Amino acid sequence: MMKKVIKKLLAALLAVAMLCAMAVPAFADDNTYTITINNPVGTYKAYQIFSGDLEGKILSNIVWGTGVTEAGKTDLGSAKDRAATLTNDASAKVFAKEVSKYLGEASGSYADGKISGLAAGYYLIKNDTVGDNETYTSFILAVVKDVTVEPKGDKPALEKKVKDANDTDGTTTNWQDSADHDIGDDVPFKLTAKIASNFDDYTTYKFVFHDEQSAGLTFKPGTVKVTVAGNELKASDYTVVTDPDDGCTFHVVINDLKKISDAAANAEVAVEYKSTLNEHAVIGSAGNPNEAYLGYSNNPHNSNDTTTTPKDKVTVFTFKVVANKINGDNDKALKGAAFALYKKGQDSTWKLVGLNNATEADGKYTIVDPDQTKFDWVGLDDGEYKIEEIITPAGFNSIAPQTFKVTATHDETSADPKLTALSGNMTSGEITFTAKESDGSLTTDIVNNVGATLPSTGGIGTTIFYVVGGGLMVAAAVLLITKKRMENK
Structure with a gap:
């Protein structure tokens, strides 16, 4: 009896096993596939453009997929014929732009760079969202097995640069990340960005240069020059906005680079302009920063979508010379002086930087504050300088002109330039300087010594003359008396 029960149980288990084995091919016919996206940017969706019968790895009997709307199926015509036109990357890009107008329901599910649960077919893969400073990408892909792809989206990057100049030797640097200038100098700046490599995918393409200047820089709108691929644009090709509502100092707007004949993939777009370093400039290591970033089109399928690049910064430094007037007899502060500071030009002539504590009229100087003992000249850069004492305290000797050279170094290739x-x-004279980078100061003591004392009436000098003179008179009298006595004898 027990043997019969065991035989029936084994027979039942064998039947279940055979049923399971027969079910395997049925599940295999319902395979789905996964697209893995390397280095994903934002999130993605997959739209089935073409479907059909999968035999091995070949999709035949092609029809429109579930990702195309009914209107798209009508407007786009035969799915089989349109699929036959996808012979290279260029034709696929053109078709992707066209079919994007008719997208319906997305397929599969996205998570962590993978779109899973996809039936066999041709898919348009496109960004659903992107992060800050990123661009939308899209591509058409045949899915007849699990596949891994690398998005080929491109985005511009912006560089901001500044030039440094030495007024004494006439040298000018290349474009770099820092400079030092005198207050009053017109400082040259340059913004540069490259058009994205997928420029041809766009119907319209916008560039907006945003520039944020510190209080120590005054923008000069009339100096703006814009070039594309090295060729200067007409003023009508762009707009300079001097009162933007985003906190920037100004914008340079090119509404549609597609209308500029020289615009092309990877072409360089540059904006050059000047700003004056003004009286509000920060002296020393904090410097006067100037930041910029670029706004640009980032979605070939929606001309209204834009994003921005990260900011890029340059810094302009300026310095000061401080002179303390000192009494050479007691090392105390000395009143009653005035000075002039000159800077040597590249033609070797000395140009007046400024008077300190004096006014000038008809070649004559008048002191402003007879009690002043400290003198400073603010807003200087590198070069050769000369200090002359134009009014000397009464009773003191004037100093000889003092010439010296100011030298500064700062980061020329840095995301955050520093004064180093x-x-x-001194090139001639006796003064020495103490430098302090934090406040950008070069400080020195200028010493005056008391003048030489001349003899005065009633003084010891006159007394000597009196004594000597009186002595000579007595000697003469003695000689005269002696002579007469000898004659009488």
Whole structure:
């Protein structure tokens, strides 16, 4: 009896096993596939453009997929004929732009760079969202197995640069990340960006240069020059906005680069302009920063979508010379002086930087504050300088002109430029400087010594003459008396 029960049980288990084995091919016919996206940007959706019968790895009997709307199926015509036109990347891009107008329901599900649960077919893969400073990408892909792809989206990057100049030797640097200038100088700046490599995918393409200047820089709108691929644009090709509502100092707007004949993939777009370093400039290591970023079109399928690049910064530095007037007899502060500071030009002539504590009229100087003992000249850069004492305290000797050279170094290739060294070295004279990078100062003591004392009436000098003179008179009298006595004998 027990043997019969065991035989029936084994027979039942065998039947279940055979049923399961027969079910395997049925599940295999319902395979789905996964697209893995390397280095994903934002999130993605997959739209089935074409469907059909999968035999091996070949899709035949092609029809429109579930990702195309009914209107699209009508307007786009035969699915089989349109699929036959996809012979290379260029034709696929053209078709992708066209079919994007008729997208319906997305297929599969996206998570962590993978779109899973996709039936066999041709799919348009496109960004659903992107992060900050990123661009939308899309591509058509045949899915007849699990596949891995690398998005080929491109985005511009912006560089901001500044030039440095030395007024004494006439040298000018290349474009770099820092400079030092005198207050009053017109400082040259340049913004540069490259058009994205997928420029041809766009119907319209917008560039907006945003520039944020510190209080120490005054923008000069009339100096703006814009070039594309090295060729200067007409003023009507762009707009300079001097009162934007986003906190920037100004914008340079090119509404549609597709209308500029020289615009092309990877072409360089540059904006050059000047700003004056003004009286509000920060002296020393904090410097006067100037930041910029680019706004640009980032979605080939929607001309209204834009994003921005990260900001890029340059910094302009400026310095000061401080002179303390000192009494050479007691090392105390000395009143009653005035000075003039000159800077040597590249033609070797000395140009007046400024008077300190004096006014001038008809070649004559008048002191402003007879009690002033400290003198400073603010807003200087590198170069050769000369200090002359134009009014000397009464009773003191004037100093000879003092010439010296200001030298500064700062980061020329840095995302956040810093002042690294500052010095003042004498070329003729006796003064020495103490440098302090934090406040950009070169400080020195200028010493006056008391003048030589001349003899005065009633003084010891006159007394000597009196004594000597009186002595000579007595000697003469003695000689005269002696002579007469000898004659009488």
